[in-house]
Amino acid sequence: MPQMLQLLAKGALLSTLLNCSKHKLQSQLPNAYCLFIVCDKECLQWRLQYTDSINDRLLNVNGQLISIPQALITFAASPSCPKRHDVDIQTVSSWKHWQPFLQDHGFTDVSMVSVSDDQGSIYLMLAFQREKNRLEDELMMLALDAYEAWLCAIFEREKADHLLLEDSHRDPSTGLLRRYSFENSFGIVLKDSRRHFQRAALLSILLHSSSKVNDAELKALADVMSDTVRDNDLIAHYDEHELVMGIRIQHLEDAEVVAAKLLKSLSCPEFSKNRLVRGGLSIGIAFYPEHSSLESLYQAASFAAHSLKNITGYRLEFHGECYESSAGFYTL
Incomplete structure (x- = not known):
């Protein structure tokens, strides 16, 4: 957390801050596989933030997500419930579109968190687990809470930078240029x-x-x-x-x-x-x-x-x- 706060205070680039939060989370969850996705608020456009040898199964030849499970769409469209745990996902119909991916890697459970950047995008993190290495729910919740707090702070910093830039160029009472x-x-x-x-x-x-x-x-x-x-x-x-x-x-x-x-x-x-x-x-x-x-x-x-x-x-x-x-x- 001190390292994250220092980066925030220095006004690091958005990509740098997001990368840092990704690495922090993965270090906290060494036995889980973390998948990072961004979608628009209408839940129509989806993309992976980061690709690797595991998640490339989910992509077509153009690097786009082939399909989105209904469970993930429902979760992204429910901002009032920013965290969710799904179990036995290999047998649940709402995850059927990703069955080959789940079975190939033995993923049985997923924990999800969503954070809106208030600019029209929703950032989703999915932590997939295998039954034999499954964390207690309370420990997973701590990790999700930390990730959510980091992203909220990152987006708050971005918003503050934008407002400061706008206020330096425009009269806030009229919206006109200074x-x-x-x-x-x-x-x-x-x-x-x-x-x-x-x-x-x-x-x-x-x-x-x-x-x-x-x-x-x-x-x-x-x-x-x-x-x-x-x-x-x-x-x-x-x-x-x-x-x-x-x-x-x-x-x-x-x-x-x-x-x-x-x-x-x-x-x-x-x-x-x-x-x-x-x-x-x-x-x-x-x-x-x-x-x-x-x-x-x-x-x-x-x-x-x-x-x-x-x-x-x-x-x-x-x-x-x-x-x-x-x-x-x-x-x-």
Whole structure:
């Protein structure tokens, strides 16, 4: 256990932690054969974690499990009962699919434990025993308890690492990117745009409300913004009263379509009690390659947003001037 805790504390790779727990269990059960299986929560996809000269009988030429005993499917589908002992398995119909495997190796009993990783996978360990070397149930239960505790700790560590990573990149109150993460990600968008001669737009969204921002109301606004753009577009919470959006576009008018769609969505009756939305917002839009860096894009978009002087709507910055529509860019 100290070795496992040390590995967990150091944040070892998932595969390293799982391998360590496997070796620990096998050292505790020298007279049992341990089989490690992973399946999805629907119990439709099954695979062996580790293959060897004993369990290869269970696999087809493509390395997939040929069949799954009904007893194992029932067990995996019952998370409320994470441990189970089956005896006389060579004669039980629910294990009939593995009869050749069981008889060839003389396995008469199996003890099982299941642990969910809370990411859609179930990790199963099956300890097969022979009658002459069978452990007392209490001792086997201790081994299953230890294995379950190890895997729960491993998955808890994985979950904590994921949350810490997400929290470092996203504002937990809105789910939107933090400023530095947005800048890093949008920098990649600009590099791609240069490489492939594509367009991009940056939108600065200023919230008119001067009161302290309510997290629930801001989250509602963030959700609408997320629904307005595509999955690979970027949205960030820049400051308490400012949000930004970075979007890939093909034509200049695409950006104002997004801005108009956002304003229309926020005018729906469901936002009538949202003080943040009711206070109004101004949207400024700037374009790449008219501005070649994030800093110049942001300054131009912010300039366009402030030009509205706290009036709800949007303005487009183009070569130092602000316009109500892209249609005005080329008029004399």
